[in-house]
Amino acid sequence: xxxxQELSGIKLFRDLSTSTQDKVAQxxxxxxxxxxxxxxxxxxxxxxxxxxxSGVVQxxxxxxEGREQVMVTLSAGDMFNAIPPLTxxxxxxxxxxxxxxxxxxxxxxxxxxxxxxxNNEFANLMLKEFAHRLSHLTDLVENLALYPVRARLARFxxxxxxxxxxHTAWTQDEIAxxxxxxxxxxxxxxxxxxxxxxxxxxxxxxxxxxxxxxxxEADLA
Amino acid sequence: MTKITVPRLDLKRCTRCGxxxxxxxxSALQYDAKGDLEIxxxxxxxxxxxxxxxxxxxxxxxxxxxxxxxxx
Numbered sequence: 025x026x027x028x029q030e031l032s033g034i035k036l037f038r039d040l041s042t043s044t045q046d047k048v049a050q051x052x053x054x055x056x057x058x059x060x061x062x063x064x065x066x067x068x069x070x071x072x073x074x075x076x077x078s079g080v081v082q083x084x085x086x087x088x089e090g091r092e093q094v095m096v097t098l099s100a101g102d103m104f105n106a107i108p109p110l111t112x113x114x115x116x117x118x119x120x121x122x123x124x125x126x127x128x129x130x131x132x133x134x135x136x137x138x139x140x141x142x143n144n145e146f147a148n149l150m151l152k153e154f155a156h157r158l159s160h161l162t163d164l165v166e167n168l169a170l171y172p173v174r175a176r177l178a179r180f181x182x183x184x185x186x187x188x189x190x191h192t193a194w195t196q197d198e199i200a201x202x203x204x205x206x207x208x209x210x211x212x213x214x215x216x217x218x219x220x221x222x223x224x225x226x227x228x229x230x231x232x233x234x235x236x237x238x239x240x241e242a243d244l245a
Numbered sequence: 246m247t248k249i250t251v252p253r254l255d256l257k258r259c260t261r262c263g264x265x266x267x268x269x270x271x272s273a274l275q276y277d278a279k280g281d282l283e284i285x286x287x288x289x290x291x292x293x294x295x296x297x298x299x300x301x302x303x304x305x306x307x308x309x310x311x312x313x314x315x316x317x
Contacts, residue, residue: 184310195253195305196296211297224313227291228250228306231313 026052026129034075034129035101036149044145051135055128063120063128064105070114072130075103079126083118084201094201096160097123106150107157109133168204171243176203177213178241181223185232193228217241249286250307252295256281258303268298 028049031037037045055074057063063074063081076098083095083104095118098104108117114133131139139146167176180203184191196207196214203210214230217223222237223230232238251273259282266274266282273288274295282303295304 181310185312191309191311193307193309195307197302197305207302211293225308228308230308230310232310233313 025050026054030054030077030129033077036075036103036153040145040149044143047139047143048131048146051139052129052131055130057122057126057128059122059124061122061126063122063126064116064118066116066119068116070105070109070116070133072132073103073106073109073136074120075129075131076100077127077129080123081126082121082123084121085118091206092201093204094198095164096157097202103153106136106153109136173203173205173209174213174216174241175243176205177210178217178222178238181217181230181232182235182238182242249289250291251284251286251289252291252293253305253307254282254284255303255305258301259299260301260303262300264298264300265295265304268294270294 026049028042028045031045031049031052037048040048052075054077055063057079064071066085078100080097080099081104082097084092085095086092104118104120105116108114140150141147167179171179177199180199184194194202196210200207200210214223214225217238218225220234220237222234222241223232225231261276261280261282266272266276270292271288271290273285273290275283275285277283291306293306296306298304
């Protein structure tokens with residue numbers, strides 16, 4: 025059980041009534057993980073639904089050869105593992121890794137089922153989150169199916185540079201996993217973009233120069 | 246003193262094969278007293294040759310992505 029005040033720190037629960045927040049708080053516990061730690065492994069039985077209080081995690085799927093595909097990167101206010109407990113198999117669909125020190129609120133699967141069945145407000149909240157997640161995954165499938173790596177990388181670079189807040193630091197491996205390719209391809213494509221004058225590199229910074237050129241590559245022009 | 250960004254080292258993946266040390270044109274990589282790989286910040290030019298030479302993916306250059314002040 026946790027303090028109801030700790031729930032209000034999670035954006036997801038802020039609009040819930042006090043009564044529902046109280047019911048949620050009664051069945052939740054806190055868990056902490058350090059950077060790089062695995063929080064759950066794909067294929068293991070579902071133990072809990074997790075809500076992120078602080079930190080950043082990645083949800084990954086792996087091919088049999090060990091190649092990773094980042095399904096989504098989640099941060100404070102997000103949740104994960106909310107869908108597998110509702111399936112017949114009830115196993116974790118993705119491996120989740122902490123990208124930073126992470127503080128989570130965990131709700132055991134049985135308590136999750138009980139809340140969904142008995143509390144309309146909580147059930148509606150989950151429905152909205154599932155709709156948002158489905159929309160994101162649909163966009164990811166569209167990108168992978170319809171656009172070559174050059175276009176996907178150009179879109180990624182534009183999206184990252186246009187973020188109004190502090191920019192995430194990326195390795196080429198992480199970019200490759202995000203875009204469904206391998207590091208060497210990202211390295212070659214970045215060099216090609218540099219040669220074309222779309223960007224330049226200054227030590228740890230990739231600085232975009234030519235928006236029109238990148239939008240052309242991204243098929244956004 | 247300004248902090249110099251150096252490549253990220255994953256010591257769990259490092260097999261101490263020495264490929265990165267041999268390939269670095271600035272001799273910016275070495276083993277510390279415990280035998281772990283370390284980077285000498287003042288020598289590192291962030292060229293990325295160490296990342297390319299590592300067969301285990303233990304060396305990663307990290308980038309932030311933003312707009313240049315001088316852009317078209």
